Each structure stands twice: as C-alpha cells, then as structure tokens.
Amino acid sequence: MNNASLSHLRGKTAIAGVATFGCGESPGYSDMDLLANAARRAVTDAGLTMKDIDGVCTASVLATMWPMEVVEHLGINARFIDGTMIGGSSFVAHLMPAMLALESGQCDAVLVCYGSAQRTSTLNRKEVARARRRMDPQPYEHPYQPMLPLSAYALAASRHMHEFGTTREQLAEVAVAARQWARLNPDAFMRDPLTVADVLGARMVSDPLTVRDSCLVTDGGGAYVLVRGERARDLPKPPVYVLGSGTAVWHRQISSMPDLTVTAARQSGEQAYRMAGLGPADMDIAELYDAFTINTVLFLEDLGFCAKGEGGAFVADGNIRPGGSLPVNTNGGGLSWGHPGMYGIFATIEAVRQLRGDGEERQVAGANTAIVHGNGGTLSSQSTAILGTSATV
C-alpha cells in the first residue's frame, strides 16, 4: 500500500461557500434546476460570482455526460472538470482532485454541485431501475432479483448480526438517534417522534431491514465552493479547511465484497487521518452516510470510533444521539433529514454548517473538527474527509 501521507496538502484549501436548495419535495424542478439554484446560492455564500468559478466537479445517476451539461447550463468556462461517478460518495471523493487542481494552479475556484428530483420526477424510479438493468447489467446478481441496493445492505446486516451478535434493536437505535437530531432541524423531512418499537414494527423490506432502517427518498440540490486557503481567509464566511481526504473502492457488487463486515472505509479513513495528522479521538462531530442503519454501525467501526463488532452496542449506549459522546449525522442524516439519491454532498454541507457555528438548535458547541464519510453503490465506494475550523490549521 502506498504510504504517501499527502500531509503537504493539509489545510491548503478551504470550503468557502455552501448551499442546499429544494430539499424535501420540489415538484416541477428537474435535477439541473435544483443543482443550478444550489450552485448560485453556494457561490453567493462564498462571496463570489459565477464568473469566478473555473473548476467543476459533479456527477449524476442518470446522465452519462453530466459534467458537460452542467458546464453548459451554468455558463462556466471550466479549466478543471471532474465527473468521477462512484455513487453517493462522489462529492466527498471530489475533494482530492479539486485540491490538487487548486494547489497546482490549474484553477482558482471549484464548484462541487449536485441535484436530484428523484422524489417528484415524472421519471418513475422503477423505470430507472429497469433501464439500468439493460444498460448496466449485473448478470450474476439480477437473475436472483435482489432489491438493489437495499438487499445488499440487508446481506451485510445479516452477516454482522451473525458474527457479532448485533441486534435489530441496536440497528433501530441508529434510526432513532437520527430522528432525534432531525427533531432539532426544521429543514429535516421527517420530524415526528420515532421509537425503537416503531422501527422494528415498520414494514419489512428485505430482512433484517425495514423501511425505517432505510433512507428517505427526497428531492434536493446541494453545492459547495472550494478555494485555496489564503483566498478563503479574505472571503466573508469563516473558512472550513480540508485537513484530510481519502477514497477507496474494493468492489462494485455485494457478491464481490471480500468481507461484508469490513468496508473500504477502513482504508479511506486511514488515509484521511494520516493526511490530517489526527485520529478518531480528535473528531468533534461525524457525518456518516446513513443510507441504511447498518451503514452507521459499519462506519463507526471502520473509522475507529469503536472496535469491530461493537458498533451496535456503541449506538445503543446513546453515544451518537444529541448530547452523546460523538454527535453523528447532526442534521438528521439520510434516514430523517432527507436523501436525494446521492447524499455525500449533503453530509459535507452539514459538517461545514456545524464548523461555522450555523447549526442553530442542533449546533454542537465548540465543534472544530468534523469527519465526513461518503458511501456509494452497495458498500462499494468509500470516501472520507476531515474538515476543520481556522483553529485547526
């Protein structure tokens, strides 16, 4: 394994602007409309104009040449373009190429942007799944009709329960904690009280995961702007520095995952920690892509917040709830805030808001460091970022 720490990049770039738009339900808006509105607001938040943007990172679950559409639609003359599409972790993974482009002088301001109208789109999600089975076949999985991606996560949960005695109640605690955070966030899509019994009693989809173990299906756009650190200090908002970044992919299909209880987050996390010169004990908050309740358990373990196999007990002990030892998914996460198809950018945006002190009722007091973790596919791609306030550089 390559041991380059990339520590020379620590703190060299900063997120200067963030925005979301149309999260929840936005009938009548297309993916691009949501993206464009989020993009303009993020650029304004950064104290810049669209003319200042000369780098773009973006990805789409539907369009194969999406970066060109985004460049055309927004009228950007891009000197740096990255359209790496590795599922929901893409917008966390975009940090590294964007940092390298800024540091090399290839460009001066990178817009990372995304939009999805999946909830209210006239293009039915079943139609999308059907088209994908034709265009991107998985001939060694599809004949058995797994409900993808959910059944893949259910298989991982079954294995975790078998090896470590993790219980459905412990998984449900992940959803309950997410809901408690969402109840502090007026922007969250689901804010009604939720109990462990509610999660266990919800409609079973693919054992052991119920519909309440699963992320929501919402619309939404999100964007952030990355610039060099010295420039960020002259812009209006408090800079949020990128201290560490790492991405790892070990497989695509769940049947090709080497060990269903160990994700590539172990590798991406190690890389990010090494670059930042920090470890799990240094993290004030964690934004961990919770597509399903098992994700949070796996990532808490693989990112070093507890030992392998102890994630269920860690969660059930109340550690990740508001007031717990490790605030996790402080906006309510994919489980309760919302999940517009690919959540990684929204996890990043929430970390920035917390580090700026803009978290309002859900603000974690004195948060200076955040770990953001994105997941894509069927536990396939893992990307970790460590962000920090000016006190950390």
Next chain:
Amino acid sequence: MNDNAINPAGPAARVYAETLAAGRFRIQRCQDCDSAIFYPRELCPACGSGDLHWFAPSGRGTVYATTTVRRKEEAGGDYNVALIDLEEGPRLMSRVDGLSPDAVCIGQPVRARVAVEEDQGVLLFDAVEVDRQPEKDHE
C-alpha cells in the same frame, strides 16, 4: 427479453451461460496462481493472468449471508437471496431453494443445482443435511 436473465455478452460470459443452459456448472481457474474465479471474466483478478481454464467445481458451498426479500403474495410471495461461499473459494449470489426463505441460515451447507427453463440455466442451491458423526456410547 427477460430483464433479469443472464446477458451472455463476451466470450467468458457466453461459455458460462451456454454451459449452464446445458445443465452444467463450470467456473474458471487461473493457471498461473491457481485461484478459482467467479464470475467469469478475461483476466484473473488475483494476479492479472489471462490464462484461465474452465473446470467443474464440487458444487459444495456454505451460506455466507442471507436475506428474505418481501414480496406481495399475489406477486409470488417472499423469496430468498443469499451469498454462497463455494468450497473452492469464490463467493456468488444465488437462491437457496426448497426451504422457506426464513429458514435459510448462515453456515448452512448447500449444494449447487442447475435449473434449466426455456433454454436458460439458473444456478440454485439446495440445503444439505449435515452429516452427523455416530455418537459414541458413554462409558
């Protein structure tokens, strides 16, 4: 075309599908590093060799992970999806047949069976009774 059918695109995939349609289960082995390989492909994912030969695996395997996909009764009811570890090493997705889906357990020994319908082969697994050693008499 059935959207769920194996689409035998490519030489290795075609050999696999045609063999399966004839009722036989064959997988590849790398002649350079001896790795057994599933799914069929052009290069050994362990060492990069292109020298892969087909062979008949024993068909014995173990359930590595399992889920019951819930489906309405009128659409055919619940069904099993499992990951099976073959005795030779590779893991694959399949369905354990002949048991109620919720009776499929991790660690369950299974044996491969090829079901052929409408000129298409599908690899399934049946539960195997665990061989019990005769109990010794207590003295």
